[in-house]
Every structure is written in C-alpha cells, then in structure tokens.
Amino acid sequence: MTGGDDDARGARIRPQNRPDSNWPSGLDVDAVVAGGWTPVPFRNFVLKIFSRCDLDCDYCYMYRGPDQSWRDQPRAMSRAVVGWTARRISEHAAAHGLDRVGVVLHGGEPLLAGPDLIAHTITAVREAAGPRVRVDVSVQTNGTRLDDDYLALFARHGVRIGISLDGDRAAHDLHRRTADGHGSHARVTEALHRLSGGPHRALFGGLLCTIDLRNDPVGTYRELLRHRPPLVDFLLPHGNWTTPPPGRIPDDPATPYADWLAAVFDEWYGAPVRQTRVRVLEQILTLLLGGRAGPEGLGLEPTAYLVVETDGRIGQDDALRTAYPGAAATGLHVARDAFDTALRHPPFVARQLSAQALAAPCRACRLHRVCGGGHYVHRYRAGSGFANPSVYCPDLYALISHVRRRLTADIADLRTAGAGAA
Ligand code: SF4
Numbered sequence: 001m002t003g004g005d006d007d008a009r010g011a012r013i014r015p016q017n018r019p020d021s022n023w024p025s026g027l028d029v030d031a032v033v034a035g036g037w038t039p040v041p042f043r044n045f046v047l048k049i050f051s052r053c054d055l056d057c058d059y060c061y062m063y064r065g066p067d068q069s070w071r072d073q074p075r076a077m078s079r080a081v082v083g084w085t086a087r088r089i090s091e092h093a094a095a096h097g098l099d100r101v102g103v104v105l106h107g108g109e110p111l112l113a114g115p116d117l118i119a120h121t122i123t124a125v126r127e128a129a130g131p132r133v134r135v136d137v138s139v140q141t142n143g144t145r146l147d148d149d150y151l152a153l154f155a156r157h158g159v160r161i162g163i164s165l166d167g168d169r170a171a172h173d174l175h176r177r178t179a180d181g182h183g184s185h186a187r188v189t190e191a192l193h194r195l196s197g198g199p200h201r202a203l204f205g206g207l208l209c210t211i212d213l214r215n216d217p218v219g220t221y222r223e224l225l226r227h228r229p230p231l232v233d234f235l236l237p238h239g240n241w242t243t244p245p246p247g248r249i250p251d252d253p254a255t256p257y258a259d260w261l262a263a264v265f266d267e268w269y270g271a272p273v274r275q276t277r278v279r280v281l282e283q284i285l286t287l288l289l290g291g292r293a294g295p296e297g298l299g300l301e302p303t304a305y306l307v308v309e310t311d312g313r314i315g316q317d318d319a320l321r322t323a324y325p326g327a328a329a330t331g332l333h334v335a336r337d338a339f340d341t342a343l344r345h346p347p348f349v350a351r352q353l354s355a356q357a358l359a360a361p362c363r364a365c366r367l368h369r370v371c372g373g374g375h376y377v378h379r380y381r382a383g384s385g386f387a388n389p390s391v392y393c394p395d396l397y398a399l400i401s402h403v404r405r406r407l408t409a410d411i412a413d414l415r416t417a418g419a420g421a422a
Contacts, residue, residue, distance in 0.1 A: 024350035025346060039340075041095075044304065048073075053107060054178065061322045062321065067328070069321075080312075081334065085312070086125045087128050100134040103135055115149065146161070158203075162208055163195070165188055165207050169186070173185050206233060207232050212237075213256050232276055238319050238377055244391055289407075301372075314334060
C-alpha cells in the first residue's frame with residue numbers, strides 16, 4: 001500500500017470509529033486500488049459440502065448464532081456446485097500463477113456428505129486444477145463418524161484430518177452433545193484412538209479445542225496431549241462487543257483468557273521436550289521474533305481464503321455469522337462469479353489491508369504487529385461494524401506481554417551465556 005498516513009485517500013480507507021459507520025461496508029475500494037493495493041489471491045477454499053450436523057453444540061456459530069441462513073441451504077453440495085467450484089479454483093490458480101492451494105472439507109459435519117460425494121469433490125477439484133497445481137485437502141470433523149472406512153478413504157486421497165475435542169469427558173460433553181443431550185466424548189476419543197494409534201496416524205492434522213474458562217487450562221492441555229496431536233488449536237469462543245463471549249466483560253481490565261492461555265504457555269514452553277505444536281502460542285513467538293505467522297487470528301497477514309456454501313454461494317469466514325445475519329454473505333455465486341470478483345468485495349479487501357484496516361486504538365498500540373487487532377470476528381460492535389479493537393483486547397495484550405517477557409528473559413540468558421563463552 002502506498003500513500004501517506006494522513007492523505008485524504010487514507011481517510012476513505014481506514015476505519016473512522018464513528019458510531020454510525022458500519023465499517024467496512026462503506027470502504028472505498030476504488031480509493032484502495034488507486035492507492036496501489038494489490039490483491040492477494042485466495043489460496044484456501046473452505047467447501048461446505050454438508051450444511052447440517054449430527055451434534056448440537058451449544059456454542060456453535062452456525063446453528064446457535066443470529067444467522068439462521070443455513071436453514072435455506074440444501075443439505076449437501078450438489079455435483080453441479082462441486083463442478084463450478086472446481087473450475088473456479090482452477091481458474092483462480094491459473095490467473096494468479098498459484099502452484100499450490102488448500103481445500104478444507106467443512107460443514108456442518110462434512111462426513112455426513114458420505115464417502116461418494118467426498119471422493120467426488122476431491123477428485124473433481126484435483127482434476128480441474130491439473131498436474132501443475134498441488135491441492136492439499138483437509139477435513140475438519142467432529143469425529144463421531146470417523147470409522148475405518150473413512151480413514152481408508154482419506155488415506156487414498158491424502159486428506160489431513162482435524163478433530164474437535166474440548167478436553168476430558170466432562171469438559172467436552174459440557175458443550176458438544178447430540179440434540180437429545182448425549183455427550184460425544186466417547187465416540188470422538190474412540191475415533192482419535194483409531195487415527196492417532198493406527199496406520200493412518202500421518203493423516204492426523206490436529207485438535208481444535210474451544211476454551212471454556214471453567215476447565216483447568218493445564219489439565220485440558222495434558223488431556224489433549226494424551227491423543228498425541230501434532231498440533232493443538234485453542235480457540236477463543238466467538239463473541240463481540242455487542243454479544244460478548246462467556247466471561248469476557250467488555251472494557252473490564254480482567255484477563256481471564258490470557259491467564260488461561262498463559263498457564264498453557266508455561267506448561268508447553270517449559271516442557272523439556274516439545275510434545276506438540278500449539279498454534280496460537282507459536283504464532284505469538286514467531287511474530288515477536290519478527291516472522292510471519294499466517295493469516296489466521298493474529299498478526300497483519302492478509303486473509304486469503306473464502307467459503308463456498310452447499311448451494312454455491314460464495315461467503316466469507318463462517319464465524320462472521322456470530323456478528324449479525326448476513327455478515328458472512330457476499331451476494332456472489334460460483335456459477336456466475338469468478339473468485340477475482342470476490343477479491344474486490346469490500347470485506348475481503350478490508351481483510352487484506354493490514355494495519356490500515358485497524359481501528360485507531362490498535363494502530364496506536366505497541367503490540368499491534370503481533371496482535372493484529374485480534375480475530376476480525378471479535379471486533380464487531382453494532383453501529384461501528386468491525387472498526388474496533390478485539391473484544392478480547394485486554395486478554396490479547398496480557399497474553400502477548402506474558403510470552404514476550406519469557407522470550408526476552410531467555411534471549412538475555414542466551415546473550416549472557418554467549419558473552420561468557422567468548
Ligand atoms: S492488544 Fe488491543 S489495542 Fe493492541 S492491537 Fe490488540 S486489540 Fe488492538
């Protein structure tokens with residue numbers, strides 16, 4: 001991006017923090033383009049191949065949130081939509097010279113789509129992409145249907161598997177239950193045993209754990225470790241300034257989520273042997289050291305993924321549904337719109353503007369290059385849209401500061417040791 005911070009064009013691009021400005025809906029995309037912004041092509045495509053779920057988790061952003069548009073979606077993605085989507089991915093990769101893209105099979109619960117549709121989708125996307133584009137496929141599942149047949153299917157197609165697990169039986173079944181109230185922990189851990197301990201372990205992508213402050217952080221982390229995950233993704237529960245997450249009182253200086261994750265950090269970082277990767281903690285370490293941490297959650301990397309719904313509508317991050325009905329919609333469809341059209345859609349543009357897309361308090365914050373204003377979804381406030389710091393701001397500041405203190409102390413020790421050895 002070019003242009004001075006205080007020029008008039010910048011004023012039309014940056015969030016203004018006015019209570020009547022539902023940013024980025026008024027974003028002047030022409031001004032952004034005139035300022036030299038170059039779109040970053042989409043590299044990851046989330047395909048919602050099935051729009052219903054066999055669980056009824058009480059924190060689900062899809063079924064329990066304000067956006068109930070899933071009710072209008074067909075249950076499964078049709079083969080026609082799969083075909084259009086495959087061609088759009090191929091077209092986008094060719095237009096931008098991409099030699100590698102990622103496809104995430106998602107839902108609802110994607111395994112409800114059945115093995116035939118799953119195999120067909122993977123094959124269609126790879127065939128359309130051709131031999132010059134590598135298509136990395138992963139699936140994010142609740143794990144309840146992950147049997148030997150599915151494992152064999154995923155092994156044949158080289159699909160990485162991510163599973164949602166919130167901790168031990170009590171922690172997991174607190175939220176992740178069937179519609180008639182039965183916990184899913186037993187079935188999920190059975191599937192994990194099959195995946196982690198069997199011949200298909202190489203397919204294990206990691207565990208997704210949504211934080212509940214009532215669960216002990218170190219106990220939860222150790223429980224997840226029992227399944228030997230290569231990666232743990234701790235998720236902050238979705239919420240925003242208008243609908244705050246559990247235990248997060250907007251503007252309250254208390255930092256319960258930072259305290260929770262800091263306890264995990266101390267356990268993980270202080271372990272004599274690295275037992276797994278923890279995405280959010282690795283991201284903070286990498287960003288503090290000046291590196292790049294990828295587009296999700298923290299830092300200032302441009303967002304470069306989109307969602308295709310079962311009916312072919314092109315959407316943004318599904319978690320935006322927690323803000324208001326229609327927040328994730330674009331009005332675009334794979335049958336008529338190229339993904340390049342989505343690249344000029346104001347919300348996608350806004351999420352590629354790095355520091356320029358941050359609210360004024362974030363731009364002034366000394367940790368903004370690491371924090372990046374937090375997850376975009378958590379910035380929403382009715383009336384001002386996404387032109388706000390994260391509702392988790394005190395937690396993010398405290399957690400990053402905690403990691404920074406530990407890192408700074410270790411670097412100082414290394415320097416002292418180096419000086420002593422010289
Ligand atoms: S810590 Fe708070 S003010 Fe600083 S960048 Fe993050 S959300 Fe913004």
